[in-house]
Amino acid sequence: MNRYETIRRIKGIGEKKETLYHRLGIFNINDLLYYYPWDYESREVIDSLDEVIPGDKWVVKGTLMDSGIVKRIRGNLSITRFSCKGEAGVFDVAWFNIPYLKNTLRKNSTYYFYGKIQKKFGRYVLENPEFKHEKEGQNNREILPKYSLTKGLTQKDLRKAVADVLDQKLEVEEYLEDSLLREHDLLGKGDAIYKIHRPKSKDEVIGARRRLVIDELVEIQAGFKYFKSLNKTKIRLNVDREDEGKIEALKSSLPFVLTKGQQEVVGTILDDLKKRKRMNRLIQGDVGSGKTVVAALAQYIFFLKGYQSVIMAPTEILARQHEKTIKAFLEPFGIKVALVVGGMKKNDRKAVLEGLKDGTCHLAIGTHAIIQSDTEFFNLGLVITDEQHRFGVEQRSKLMKKGSSPHVLVMSATPIPRTISHALYGDLDVSTINTMPKGRKAIRTHCIKKSRLKKVYGFILEEIQKKRQAFIVCPEIEQGENENVSASELYKDLIDSVFSETKVALVHGKMRADKKEETMGKFSRGEIDVLVSTTVVEVGIDVPNATVMLIMDADRFGLATLHQLRGRVGRGSYESWCILATDTSNEKSLERLRVLETSNDGFEIAQRDFELRGPGDYFGFKQHGLPEFKLTDLSRDEKEIETAKKILDTLVDNNKTETIEKIIQSFKKKIDNID
Numbered sequence: 254m255n256r257y258e259t260i261r262r263i264k265g266i267g268e269k270k271e272t273l274y275h276r277l278g279i280f281n282i283n284d285l286l287y288y289y290p291w292d293y294e295s296r297e298v299i300d301s302l303d304e305v306i307p308g309d310k311w312v313v314k315g316t317l318m319d320s321g322i323v324k325r326i327r328g329n330l331s332i333t334r335f336s337c338k339g340e341a342g343v344f345d346v347a348w349f350n351i352p353y354l355k356n357t358l359r360k361n362s363t364y365y366f367y368g369k370i371q372k373k374f375g376r377y378v379l380e381n382p383e384f385k386h387e388k389e390g391q392n393n394r395e396i397l398p399k400y401s402l403t404k405g406l407t408q409k410d411l412r413k414a415v416a417d418v419l420d421q422k423l424e425v426e427e428y429l430e431d432s433l434l435r436e437h438d439l440l441g442k443g444d445a446i447y448k449i450h451r452p453k454s455k456d457e458v459i460g461a462r463r464r465l466v467i468d469e470l471v472e473i474q475a476g477f478k479y480f481k482s483l484n485k486t487k488i489r490l491n492v493d494r495e496d497e498g499k500i501e502a503l504k505s506s507l508p509f510v511l512t513k514g515q516q517e518v519v520g521t522i523l524d525d526l527k528k529r530k531r532m533n534r535l536i537q538g539d540v541g542s543g544k545t546v547v548a549a550l551a552q553y554i555f556f557l558k559g560y561q562s563v564i565m566a567p568t569e570i571l572a573r574q575h576e577k578t579i580k581a582f583l584e585p586f587g588i589k590v591a592l593v594v595g596g597m598k599k600n601d602r603k604a605v606l607e608g609l610k611d612g613t614c615h616l617a618i619g620t621h622a623i624i625q626s627d628t629e630f631f632n633l634g635l636v637i638t639d640e641q642h643r644f645g646v647e648q649r650s651k652l653m654k655k656g657s658s659p660h661v662l663v664m665s666a667t668p669i670p671r672t673i674s675h676a677l678y679g680d681l682d683v684s685t686i687n688t689m690p691k692g693r694k695a696i697r698t699h700c701i702k703k704s705r706l707k708k709v710y711g712f713i714l715e716e717i718q719k720k721r722q723a724f725i726v727c728p729e730i731e732q733g734e735n736e737n738v739s740a741s742e743l744y745k746d747l748i749d750s751v752f753s754e755t756k757v758a759l760v761h762g763k764m765r766a767d768k769k770e771e772t773m774g775k776f777s778r779g780e781i782d783v784l785v786s787t788t789v790v791e792v793g794i795d796v797p798n799a800t801v802m803l804i805m806d807a808d809r810f811g812l813a814t815l816h817q818l819r820g821r822v823g824r825g826s827y828e829s830w831c832i833l834a835t836d837t838s839n840e841k842s843l844e845r846l847r848v849l850e851t852s853n854d855g856f857e858i859a860q861r862d863f864e865l866r867g868p869g870d871y872f873g874f875k876q877h878g879l880p881e882f883k884l885t886d887l888s889r890d891e892k893e894i895e896t897a898k899k900i901l902d903t904l905v906d907n908n909k910t911e912t913i914e915k916i917i918q919s920f921k922k923k924i925d926n927i928d
């Protein structure tokens with residue numbers, strides 16, 4: 254057997270089982286070795302059945318006292334039962350619908366049985382236990398791996414297949430020298446893989462996991478180092494006094510004065526452009542902190558130097574909103590702005606694309622439609638992606654290829670906790686807009702039970718009388734199997750009852766884009782009072798007149814999403830409210846929601862969410878186009894991030910080019926495999 258042979262080589266895996274393994278992403282022996290358990294089950298042999306709390310799971314050793322009986326209980330339900338005796342006491346074992354066991358197990362033979370122990374009619378009984386013959390051996394305490402499964406594959410299947418492979422003692426490639434392993438007190442790779450599947454103790458799991466986590470972190474850091482090494486550009490902008498004057502003129506034409514935070518970020522961008530390095534900057538700013546105008550200023554700088562720029566937004570609604578805002582800022586200065594979205598009329602699209610190709614159009618705003626192969630630019634100098642967590646590395650790089658190594662700005666309202674940005678965004682410099690525009694009032698957030706919704710609707714009506722508007726967001730479009738409020742149902746209920754005299758509309762992700770657009774437009778212009786929706790309104794919608802955000806079944810959403818949704822109100826100078834309706838009694842969920850009641854600060858919320866739920870949930874690695882870690886948990890493995898960094902530095906210092914190249918290849922392969 255070698256590591257790259259198909260899993261069909263393993264005994265017991267035929268054609269049918271093979272397809273099930275494929276579902277788990279396991280194709281060859283190597284995949285199986287790297288299919289780590291997600292948890293372990295500790296099995297202990299019990300000394301005396303009298304110590305048992307019924308319902309607990311234990312291993313009981315016993316000798317069969319009879320040859321078993323099969324009893325038909327009803328219809329096609331049968332039970333096979335044996336009585337046993339062992340040092341722990343007397344007990345029965347029973348299985349449902351496996352009559353052939355009567356011929357498998359032998360009277361007077363001794364077995365280890367594992368399962369839930371119940372007490373029925375005064376006798377101990379293990380129902381449907383797993384069992385093995387005494388001869389197969391059993392430690393007093395056994396730790397068994399638990400793997401993620403798919404329908405048709407059992408824990409037993411996986412354990413057996415992995416055990417078969419481990420027994421072959423296949424060699425696993427080690428890329429770290431002994432001295433490095435010793436220096437950082439790490440297990441060898443082969444040893445770690447063996448122990449992660451077949452640990453003898455908790456400490457062995459910890460040691461194995463630590464080694465494999467380090468490997469994951471070395472790989473991702475090497476990958477980003479590589480990306481960063483590509484960051485050279487020929488596009489250098491010499492912003493002179495005259496340009497600076499023009500930039501100041503644009504600033505004074507704006508309907509507001511830039512905040513200190515906005516000023517600083519614009520300053521940093523200007524500094525970046527003086528360097529030979531390609532600008533690759535993430536601009537983080539809490540919801541409503543005013544990132545759009547910073548993007549517009551950056552685009553203006555490129556325009557002054559004869560370069561085109563592009564903004565890519567995650568949704569059409571947002572692209573259109575940016576178009577409107579940016580046109581208002583920049584068109585008076587002679588900049589021609591074009592919108593590129595899906596479903597444009599053929600002739601319109603043709604005209605826009607021609608303008609971008611011949612350079613008469615200076616600035617493009619659009620959705621992923623911009624990446625399509627027929628878009629060409631005259632001289633693209635700047636690529637801005639908005640809410641980058643919606644775009645993968647892959648899409649970003651496609652957009653980059655539209656220019657010759659253009660500069661990059663990424664805008665995000667989702668703050669990335671420090672640990673993550675440090676570990677992962679080695680390739681991005683980060684700046685933060687840390688001040689809010691003047692005159693904003695804190696949004697008041699309250700968590701309520703759904704029984705109090707009537708009161709909230711009354712309050713919304715009062716706000717509407719004051720000419721304000723409200724959002725109502727639901728977790729689902731249509732009623733599913735669970736109890737959650739769906740947007741469609743709620744919309745129907747509301748227009749038939751409390752809001753029968755109110756202008757209410759519904760938007761959700763399954764509606765046609767133009768219909769969605771039209772409704773959002775109406776809401777934006779104040780022609781609709783209440784918008785019932787799903788999270789399509791989450792990102793970026795700017796309606797300063799809206800003052801109430803009511804979120805149904807708020808416990809269903811992550812904190813980052815809730816904070817984003819809340820950020821749709823309180824964008825003007827009116828006092829605003831966010832109401833989180835939930836009937837959950839889950840203490841953890843309530844604790845999360847309380848974070849929002851007490852904080853309006855996106856960064857603090859992100860950090861808390863990160864601590865409460867872990868980065869996987871918060872961050873959604875796949876959404877970023879990044880390979881997911883199998884074992885690493887960035888909220889716990891801070892020390893390992895540092896160790897991995899040191900190891901990588903040592904490899905670089907010692908000119909281990911071949912090793913580093915291999916690590917990078919493996920990283921790239923994973924990125925390519927993300928769907």
Ligand SMILES: Nc1ncnc2c1ncn2[C@@H]1O[C@H](COP(=O)(O)OP(=O)(O)OP(=O)(O)O)[C@@H](O)[C@H]1O
Pocket residue numbers: 509510511512515538539540541542543544545546665666690691792793794795797820824
């Ligand atoms: N310095 C400022 N003073 C006053 N208002 C401002 C300032 N900067 C931006 N605004 C206004 O604040 C609102 C929010 O700005 P913008 O839409 O750019 O926020 P954002 O950071 O993109 O928020 P989100 O992440 O929610 O999309 C807009 O109505 C904008 O006109």
